[in-house]
Amino acid sequence: MNFIEDLKWRGALNQATDEAGLLEAMANGKVGAYVGVDPTADSLHLGHLIPFMVLKRFQNAGGKAVIIVGGATGSIGDPRPTTERQLLTPEQLAKNEKGITAQVTKLFGDNDTTIVNNNEWLGQLSLTDFLRDYGKLFSINVMLKKDVVASRLETGISFTEFTYQVLQGIDFHELWRREDVKLQIGGSDQWGNITSGIDLIHSLEGSSAKAFGLTIPLMTDSTGKKFGKSEGNAIWLDAKKTSPYTFYQFWLNQNDADVVKYLKYFTFLGIEEIDDLAREVQTNPGARLAQRRLAQEVTKFVHGSEAVDEAEKLSKALFSGDVAELSADQIADAFGGVPSFDIASDTVNIIDFLIAGEVEQSKRQAREDVKNGAITINGQKVTDAAVEIDPSAHYDGQFVLVRRGKKKYFLGKISK
RNA sequence: GGGAGUGUAGCGAAGUCUGGCUAAACGCGACGGACUGUAACUCCGUUCCUUCGGGUUCGUAGGUUCGAAUCCUACCGCUCCCA
Numbered sequence: 001m002n003f004i005e006d007l008k009w010r011g012a013l014n015q016a017t018d019e020a021g022l023l024e025a026m027a028n029g030k031v032g033a034y035v036g037v038d039p040t041a042d043s044l045h046l047g048h049l050i051p052f053m054v055l056k057r058f059q060n061a062g063g064k065a066v067i068i069v070g071g072a073t074g075s076i077g078d079p080r081p082t083t084e085r086q087l088l089t090p091e092q093l094a095k096n097e098k099g100i101t102a103q104v105t106k107l108f109g110d111n112d113t114t115i116v117n118n119n120e121w122l123g124q125l126s127l128t129d130f131l132r133d134y135g136k137l138f139s140i141n142v143m144l145k146k147d148v149v150a151s152r153l154e155t156g157i158s159f160t161e162f163t164y165q166v167l168q169g170i171d172f173h174e175l176w177r178r179e180d181v182k183l184q185i186g187g188s189d190q191w192g193n194i195t196s197g198i199d200l201i202h203s204l205e206g207s208s209a210k211a212f213g214l215t216i217p218l219m220t221d222s223t224g225k226k227f228g229k230s231e232g233n234a235i236w237l238d239a240k241k242t243s244p245y246t247f248y249q250f251w252l253n254q255n256d257a258d259v260v261k262y263l264k265y266f267t268f269l270g271i272e273e274i275d276d277l278a279r280e281v282q283t284n285p286g287a288r289l290a291q292r293r294l295a296q297e298v299t300k301f302v303h304g305s306e307a308v309d310e311a312e313k314l315s316k317a318l319f320s321g322d323v324a325e326l327s328a329d330q331i332a333d334a335f336g337g338v339p340s341f342d343i344a345s346d347t348v349n350i351i352d353f354l355i356a357g358e359v360e361q362s363k364r365q366a367r368e369d370v371k372n373g374a375i376t377i378n379g380q381k382v383t384d385a386a387v388e389i390d391p392s393a394h395y396d397g398q399f400v401l402v403r404r405g406k407k408k409y410f411l412g413k414i415s416k
Numbered sequence: 417g418g419g420a421g422u423g424u425a426g427c428g429a430a431g432u433c434u435g436g437c438u439a440a441a442c443g444c445g446a447c448g449g450a451c452u453g454u455a456a457c458u459c460c461g462u463u464c465c466u467u468c469g470g471g472u473u474c475g476u477a478g479g480u481u482c483g484a485a486u487c488c489u490a491c492c493g494c495u496c497c498c499a
């Protein structure tokens with residue numbers, strides 16, 4: 001299968017400008033493809049993984065991966081369909097750029113990868129140069145027709161955000177010129193920005209210049225919800241924000257209706273192996289082999305093999321044994337990935353304890369959960385809100401293991 | 417600058433005319449429980465805080481009233497129309 005056929009089979013292709021032309025360009029020598037990320041937060045999340053998976057496949061197909069960390073575009077803000085964005089402070093931007101650059105470096109490695117910050121060229125561009133060199137080539141009439149802009153004409157859009165598509169167009173041209181990037185990859189909402197770039201390249205380099213665009217379908221689960229959230233929270237790629245254990249569990253808990261789709265999309269497994277796993281989902285869904293494989297593969301890609309081992313060790317400890325039987329050493333060894341808090345060794349009321357450990361947000365909620373039997377301390381269910389607990393009663397006086405609900409764990413560390 | 421709207425709990429959205437029965441309908445989300453495969457679906461409960469007596473809320477600040485999300489005044493934000 002060629003690059004495009006593979007994407008189609010994986011359900012990763014929404015729209016492409018010229019499939020045949022792209023394949024031809026790829027066949028005629030090493031070319032680059034790029035994905036841009038704006039540093040809106042200090043870490044990437046699962047949503048970012050969507051275009052990156054395609055870029056990685058492009059790299060694996062013999063291309064060069066180029067990633068723009070959008071220091072300049074991030075300071076402007078890609079228009080959302082609903083409301084104007086809040087501008088980030090320069091300090092926040094700098095911090096975000098640093099975090100994201102480090103993560104991207106980890107994901108793509110050194111071979112056939114280039115990471116650049118568009119501040120390099122956009123940051124130097126003077127207003128008059130911008131207007132003379134680029135502004136003349138953009139038609140307001142065309143810009144107004146782009147979906148995002150059109151949807152914002154009712155509610156209002158600032159000149160700043162309106163200009164965003166021009167900046168992204170300049171990015172594509174810049175990479176086309178200096179890195180031999182022929183393809184831009186993005187989510188389906190990026191189509192307008194991508195074609196802006198292609199049009200700009202054609203204006204500046206002639207209509208025969210090779211430049212292509214490719215978008216990815218909006219990723220949703222079988223119930224139509226946007227992919228990548230767990231209990232309303234984003235799943236981050238930063239191990240400090242979302243532990244590898246939680247990351248692993250996110251994938252392990254995917255339902256049968258979605259797992260094959262995600263295997264195709266988020267792993268590098270081949271067609272035979274995925275077909276085998278799909279058959280397992282049909283014949284023996286309870287074993288959840290497909291989910292497990294998915295969790296292993298994606299966790300390995302993002303956090304590495306060791307993190308997979310850790311996550312599986314922890315999962316095993318939490319779900320297949322009696323946690324009360326574990327030794328203090330085993331707890332220390334396995335539970336590194338669980339949210340933890342420090343606690344004094346003095347006896348405290350269960351409700352106050354849960355609040356102190358940030359297991360619960362309010363006493364009201366804490367009482368409710370205790371009453372409903374949702375709270376387990378060191379493997380022992382606690383249903384009386386008046387109970388006093390002694391943090392140093394178990395695990396050699398070092399830890400208190402708290403469970404809320406079926407599978408949310410928290411580890412209290414006794415401070416000496 | 418002129419005019420018309422609008423601002424309610426995490427989000428959406430009733431309630432405002434006809435003040436008290438409203439800590440505020442309903443939907444979504446979230447949280448907990450049952451079922452199960454650490455699923456999905458479905459079902460049940462909870463969803464401002466609380467020392468469980470009560471306390472503090474409906475853009476903000478005042479006012480009227482025994483009593484205000486509901487009436488009045490000013491201010492702030494957002495939307496649309498006119499100039």
